[in-house]
Amino acid sequence: MSEKKRRRADPGPSGPTAATKKSRARGSSHAHDLRKQLKPDSEILASLRRMYDEAQSAAASSSKTLTLSDLNLSSACREVSDCDASSVKLAIERAILDIARSILAGRGFSFDVPSRSASNQLYVPELDRIVLRDKSSSRAFANLSTVRKATITARVLSLVYAVLLRDIHVTKRDLFYTDVKLFQDQSQSDAVLDDASCMLGCTRSSLHVVASEKGVVVGRLVFTDDGDRIDCTKMGIGGKAIPPNIDRVGNLESDALFILLVEKDAAFMRLAEDRFYNRFPCIIVTAKGQPDVATRLFLKRMKAELKLPVLALVDSDPYGLKILSVYMCGSKNMSYDSSNLTTPDIKWLGVRPSDLDKYQIPDQCRLPMTDQDVKAGKDLLEEEFVKRNEGWVKELESMVRTRQKAEIQALSSFGFQYLTEVYMPLKLQQKDWL
């Protein structure tokens, strides 16, 4: 773009209020300096390609990722894995057969259900995930305190079996509505569904019970959704909605050099409209806030199959980091499924507390942190996944100290396209992530 057009269009330095003019002009001239630091795209691309090659060869040399059995933990810990419909059906049939045998042997009707309580959870640093220990409890039919749950468990297993037979997918809400009188409350059928997942050793998505999707993807990715070939460079600005059922997703192909994980849809829209992925080949994905299961599964799948580095663009506040932690380490109430839902090794590109000064984000775009924000920040400093990364600790400490936060949108104060034209390219050029 010509300098003239850029200047004319840049809304930064032409404000009407005299008072703000000086500070804005200073911030804006700094923004201009940063723009001049940008090297030609070809140089940035060459450096990105080296990073890509490293990620590919690292993935090739460590031919498999570490598992519980590598750590001799497979008997002491429990995880679930993705299974195809016929394996899940077989697992259900086996469970029912075991019960039949137990009844015939005079030992009665009882399920052996893994405990999912916090006391049975374990953070494994080598895996960088939370997993379940092996504690389990008996859920007997002939016992007043467990008869209800045993009945619900049998019902849920039979419903899942019916869903798998039909080869369809349903939501947790659908499942609940098939027997409201028995389940009474959706939280009951939901909890037993998680139990069933642990019992059978299969992920919840293997059971064909899915959460509703809210994520979108755009950029250099081609995949099939239920057999339809989707080219994400041809999805306009709206992007492709991430499918709720990951087992219908297949044939991932990409010439991207990295995956850009974006917290918010406003930033996603900016990047999509500017077709950022054509300038720097990448796949852009967002869950529009708190990550849902479908988006986490989709990211994990892309990372595993395409072996691309993942860079994250989140707000500079404790919640931005919390969102990263959900993608990376999982949430506590689905710890049994952590290996299938988590994508370790996500790089924190920005917006980082140190960016606020580096990019001279104007004071009025920085927001004061509330006491609750500060507490959330301090809590994060105690988390294992933060402690392991010295750079993150420093950034988080500085956030808590300065009590300042900022949204990705704060970059708009230098012009609406500053994100795509200066901030992101400079970040990529300087490999400025942690």
Added chain:
Amino acid sequence: MSEKKRRRADPGPSGPTAATKKSRARGSSHAHDLRKQLKPDSEILASLRRMYDEAQSAAASSSKTLTLSDLNLSSACREVSDCDASSVKLAIERAILDIARSILAGRGFSFDVPSRSASNQLYVPELDRIVLRDKSSSRAFANLSTVRKATITARVLSLVYAVLLRDIHVTKRDLFYTDVKLFQDQSQSDAVLDDASCMLGCTRSSLHVVASEKGVVVGRLVFTDDGDRIDCTKMGIGGKAIPPNIDRVGNLESDALFILLVEKDAAFMRLAEDRFYNRFPCIIVTAKGQPDVATRLFLKRMKAELKLPVLALVDSDPYGLKILSVYMCGSKNMSYDSSNLTTPDIKWLGVRPSDLDKYQIPDQCRLPMTDQDVKAGKDLLEEEFVKRNEGWVKELESMVRTRQKAEIQALSSFGFQYLTEVYMPLKLQQKDWL
């Protein structure tokens, strides 16, 4: 599907609790009777085609829709319309020129801003929309009580001009962040943005300031999103995310016989996975709850260009109807933009209060209405758009009387695919909508 497979898969009648067995079996046998009432698809399709032809010829004979000027209200009322970027730029230039002239003539610097308050709103039954009366107020720079708002107005106009010059789209949040010191609070820049829209006579989307999208679409529709051709029959189960910027949407083509507007994403997923649109050619769209502006614009656009009947599938509760009302009549705080956002003539297909008995929805799937629900229902009975439709009044009265509500998912109690295999086909066969 063979009767055998269906029976095996139907989770309805094989529950483990003896107590619920009888009532469930009764409901399920009724469900089975309804299934037998279904005629061959070819007959249902022929009747749908007649409905489609009627809609097309009705649209052709009333070659234009009623406008304010047809009712001699154009001088007394105010509406905005979709304008292209160059007309909006021209309108801004004219507004600024007018002010320059006013200053030169010694009358000072002042904006004439239409009032958007409730007292200036008018429901026009002929249009079935809320519009603005012509009251406006002067926003002078040389007046302590209006100087701030006048300054903000000038700033917003200049920002919108910059966005249009660049031919990009931004969010309200982006706009706010370009001058936090001046705007102080996003509600202030948002409000002035609506003012600017009224002043210029252009819709907010014409100003290229967009809301984030959350809607998805799937089915018999082909369109272009920012130049990319999107075939919505090839969007898998996830569907295509509806673009935030309607002005980049074009070239709509369809062989659908109707549009199916769905309140919730769970029902959307069921319909998409079962590829319902291949059995009954239709376009399926959802905003996943409360309709956002992008989805409303998209629906309006489809209805206007394709002239298809619109059938709505919502929960049987007051909020289901409220959602319909937003699609049909608009929301009060954007009444100046009602003609561009609203799609009148949406048919209420279900789930209606009378469906609960007709389809013998089991008692345990009906939920008691709270006092707040009942109040919301009674409030709706006072609304013009309900009063005009006798069938709606009856249904709503029965809902308030029985104090029962039900979600779309309640149909899952007869099997997960009851919605797509029995309920929807029977509704279409019987033309059972109001």
